[in-house]
Amino acid sequence: MFASNFQPPENWDRSGLPGWTYASEELFALEQDVLFRRHWMLACHISDLPEAGHYIGFDIGTERALILRGKDRVIRAFHNLCRHRGSRVVEGSAGQCKQALTCPFHGWTYNLDGTLKSALQPRSFPPLDPVEWGLKPIEMDIWHGFVFIRFQPGPQPPMSRLLARFDNLVTPHGLADMIRVDGEFVFAEADVNWKSMRDVDNEGYHVPKAHPSLQDLYGKDYVDEPYVDGASLSIGKLNDKPRQFWSVREYRKLVSRLTHLPAPQNDSWIYIGIFPNSVIALYPDSAVFYQEIPTGVKSTRQRGAVYRFADENREMRAARYLSGRIDGLTADEDLQLTKWTDEAPESSGFDGIILSDLEYGVRSHHDQLRSLMPVFNDPAAPPAGTLAKRNSMLAESTAQETKQTHG
Numbered sequence: 001m002f003a004s005n006f007q008p009p010e011n012w013d014r015s016g017l018p019g020w021t022y023a024s025e026e027l028f029a030l031e032q033d034v035l036f037r038r039h040w041m042l043a044c045h046i047s048d049l050p051e052a053g054h055y056i057g058f059d060i061g062t063e064r065a066l067i068l069r070g071k072d073r074v075i076r077a078f079h080n081l082c083r084h085r086g087s088r089v090v091e092g093s094a095g096q097c098k099q100a101l102t103c104p105f106h107g108w109t110y111n112l113d114g115t116l117k118s119a120l121q122p123r124s125f126p127p128l129d130p131v132e133w134g135l136k137p138i139e140m141d142i143w144h145g146f147v148f149i150r151f152q153p154g155p156q157p158p159m160s161r162l163l164a165r166f167d168n169l170v171t172p173h174g175l176a177d178m179i180r181v182d183g184e185f186v187f188a189e190a191d192v193n194w195k196s197m198r199d200v201d202n203e204g205y206h207v208p209k210a211h212p213s214l215q216d217l218y219g220k221d222y223v224d225e226p227y228v229d230g231a232s233l234s235i236g237k238l239n240d241k242p243r244q245f246w247s248v249r250e251y252r253k254l255v256s257r258l259t260h261l262p263a264p265q266n267d268s269w270i271y272i273g274i275f276p277n278s279v280i281a282l283y284p285d286s287a288v289f290y291q292e293i294p295t296g297v298k299s300t301r302q303r304g305a306v307y308r309f310a311d312e313n314r315e316m317r318a319a320r321y322l323s324g325r326i327d328g329l330t331a332d333e334d335l336q337l338t339k340w341t342d343e344a345p346e347s348s349g350f351d352g353i354i355l356s357d358l359e360y361g362v363r364s365h366h367d368q369l370r371s372l373m374p375v376f377n378d379p380a381a382p383p384a385g386t387l388a389k390r391n392s393m394l395a396e397s398t399a400q401e402t403k404q405t406h407g
């Protein structure tokens with residue numbers, strides 16, 4: 001039923017990104033600007049902000065955002081940057097303010113719609129217009145309850161347009177009505193480049209060997225489609241009779257008794273990859289998201305959360321517990337492989353990689369990086385201090401070539 005129509009092109013280039021691209025400070029700085037500042041970032045879900053005054057803090061690179069529900073119940077995104085002298089207005093990854101946000105530095109307050117409410121000792125300033133001196137808004141788009149923000153304009157269309165081809169697939173889950181489980185985002189830290197984490201997640205070829213429990217769960221019928229226009233899709237149809245693991249067998253039994261979803265959503269794990277760094281996964285018992293937040297060229301924070309159905313019954317809850325357990329095992333297994341592959345280019349024996357047709361998803365992610373930052377094609381790192389310039393030069397000549405070809 002899920003047979004993918006996708007076929008990799010003939011004689012595709014099976015090499016990965018050059019090893020230096022996983023360890024370059026200069027490239028890391030360029031990625032912060034080109035990718036994380038100018039692409040949509042999955043910040044949270046609307047159920048993370050149930051009441052007026054609830055906020056989510058989202059940091060990436062040198063950018064910091066706060067997503068806030070106003071008294072009018074509208075969700076808005078702002079730079080987490082006091083207009084007085086730039087302090088953070090709120091701290092932490094989540095919280096709640098009652099009537100207003102108060103900056104911890106000199107006590108300026110902001111209304112829950114972001115406008116300036118008051119400055120302490122206002123007569124020490126000229127008149128301050130509440131809108132002009134309000135928190136600076138950040139572009140935001142909500143897709144089936146997931147809140148995406150973009151710090152600066154970039155090449156992608158609105159997220160709800162980019163992901164529209166999955167609308168029918170996700171509608172039965174009623175994602176916008178789902179409810180966050182537990183109070184905190186889940187974080188895991190690893191001393192690896194963020195792309196090593198994403199590479200491991202961008203293919204299913206490793207499932208049979210690296211993830212015995214996933215193989216038991218859906219190994220017989222699993223398909224990956226690569227990134228197309230910034231999003232990818234993978235679907236694992238649950239095996240009828242898992243044999244190997246108690247938790248998988250119990251999970252399968254529970255799921256077969258759940259009746260709240262139609263086929264195929266009722267017996268599949270569905271993953272939607274969102275370029276550059278996020279995945280939304282739909283299970284018959286829950287939905288999750290996870291993403292890589294690069295914190296250094298060799299340090300990455302994985303951030304994620306789990307959402308349950310609003311009418312969750314005992315069986316759904318038990319199934320969610322087990323899917324979380326399977327996910328936890330999988331994450332540990334991936335982390336180890338991520339570390340080993342991230343270290344590989346440092347070895348004197350490393351001579352590049354070769355990708356299988358079943359790993360074309362990795363290639364398609366790399367291709368997007370290459371087209372956004374052509375310096376990714378360089379086999380060796382440009383001389384120190386020249387990377388940004390070289391990248392602009394390459395981008396310009398590519399643009400000119402395209403113009404000539406189409407012109």
Ligand code: FES
Pocket residue numbers: 082083084085086087103104105106107108
């Ligand atoms: S920096 Fe916020 S009140 Fe001064």
Ligand SMILES: [Fe+2]
Pocket residue numbers: 200201206210211330334
């Ligand atoms: Fe994996």
